[in-house]
Amino acid sequence: MVRKQPTIADVARLAGVSRTSVSFALNDRPGIAEDTKRRILAAAAELGWKPSRPARALSLGKAGAFGLVLTREPEDIGADPFFPAFIAGVEAALGERGDGLMVHVTTPDREQAVYERLAADRRVDGVLLTDLRHDDPRPALVRRLGLPAVVVGQSEWGDGLTSVSLDDRPAYVAAVRRLAELGHRRIAHVEGPQSFRHAHRRRMAWEETLRDLGLPVGPVLPGGFTAEGGARATRELLALAEPPTAIVYGNDLAATAGLSVAQELGVPVPERLSVIGYDDTPLTRYTHPPLSSARADARAWGEAAARALDGVLAGEDVAHVVLPPAEFVPRASIGPAPRP
Amino acid sequence: MVRKQPTIADVARLAGVSRTSVSFALNDRPGIAEDTKRRILAAAAELGWKPSRPARALSLGKAGAFGLVLTREPEDIGADPFFPAFIAGVEAALGERGDGLMVHVTTPDREQAVYERLAADRRVDGVLLTDLRHDDPRPALVRRLGLPAVVVGQSEWGDGLTSVSLDDRPAYVAAVRRLAELGHRRIAHVEGPQSFRHAHRRRMAWEETLRDLGLPVGPVLPGGFTAEGGARATRELLALAEPPTAIVYGNDLAATAGLSVAQELGVPVPERLSVIGYDDTPLTRYTHPPLSSARADARAWGEAAARALDGVLAGEDVAHVVLPPAEFVPRASIGPAPRP
DNA sequence: CCCTCCTGTTGAACCGGTTCAGTAGACGTC
């Protein structure tokens, strides 16, 4: 049973003033004598009064919460290193004000309905859009719904919405260049689902860097950001007549699986195959050999996204936020290209 | 800008009835003529009316949301395969009614304050307590705060609170027995943080099963549920004068790291070392060799926990819920004990 | 034909905050 919380009327009674004065004192607005204010604050403290969020939300027309919708195929709800850290960052920005984050996990077919409900419910003031896809219906959807939103990703993905971006390309560019320096010429890519804009972007970074370097654009296979996909793609790549000497994966999960497949097939890493992931998951330092990867500060990203949405809600004309790009983290999984 | 949503007064006006009638019709209570009800529903549909959650929450004294607090050391916010699936399950139970889940990520030192705010805020109707520790202050805390709660774990951890448990011991018992069948006699354990009750429970399951089998209780080392801890512990175990022939880890992350260390040290798995994890993460099937693990249905757990909390809030005397236990999933990382 | 009961409907109060439009009283000015 929820214990009855004191209301503003209780505080007013104890302090011997009107509810209005209590409200003014607590939101420190001018027009309250110092002395009275102290009395009111003392009374509030004595009763342990905290404003009722629903009442406040109703009165102010502000929910004091943001929404985050994770859309996943039911079978893909695995561990994603991004979200815990991202959410922690959002929380860091929100927590100060006592605001909260409503998390919804849903499937692609119900996604639109979830956003519609979020807008109609008036339980969140805005949403953070992550994992943007090509032709993502959400920017238009939130606009139509009048639901304030911030895009977590490149500004051009958001159809004019404010965005908070963290460039993952530099890490790929650095990775591919490093491989080239090491003498690799057949550099493959195991890509994430190309419907995701960040997955596509990673692929393009790999491709363009190879072009810039005048290297052949190696084979590309889908890895789906999953262990299974990474394993299967690796098997295929290593079965080629001229297998690549290096593989750049879309994320660590696929790369780790790829590492295992190489071992299983007796292909030594990095002697005959160099491997690179993305995400810098905790495991990378402890695979065998340690997996080269790329580090992005998901926590900072979450914090910045929350603050940007704050700004949007305040009616400010928030500029697109650009965070420091992801960094390539070389480890023992890469080495000189094998001699032909 | 949030588009102005229609209110119940708009619906009433359009249908030509009072607000009361609209409210009655929409919560289908008796005392409204079929005909009128149809008219009201049509009007509501035409305007696209959805009740305002804050207004409803204020009026009913129910927030229509649950809270989940994840307490983590800042550096430990990695990928945990449990929570995404657990949250998806909670969502499945809540989503039907349009209720939501507020997720807070915090650090141990602020944990208590977060729960206190949750209670004072009246923004959630109750909380789900996960990751219970020994002498966990939270059951007493939520009781003192009058905050309804359900314990995700064994009933005896909850100080009388309703619990939803999923036994992880059978998987450990089965794993250790299987190892014994395979001829192993030196079976080590790399445990999770013993302050967590489930980590301790896993350790005890390992220990008691060894006793039951009349086998020596092998060495135990802390692994902290992390890759780093798993790697370090494995290194130590393999450096022993008489190293274990099998290691049972507290989770897959530590086990996967252990697998890598074994490879690095040239200890073949499973020929000279059998390895078992827990969680059945997506990666386990694609490590080399595939990692034996234990599968628990985190999604079902979340769903059951949400339903149990529903019951508690409805004032029902909800019995402790017991879900099917975790299952041992043998894979190629275990094999016959090496001949001495 | 009157009284009672039931059905369908409504006005008003309420939930717990915020805020607008006042008002009482102190003070200064001429």
Add this chain to the structure above:
DNA sequence: GACGTCTACTGAACCGGTTCAACAGGAGGG
């Protein structure tokens, strides 16, 4: 001493739902 101004404070309305008590009007019973 009449008037205006400023400060400190308050009553009442409002946010958008739910719900209680009351009330028409028709049916049924005596």
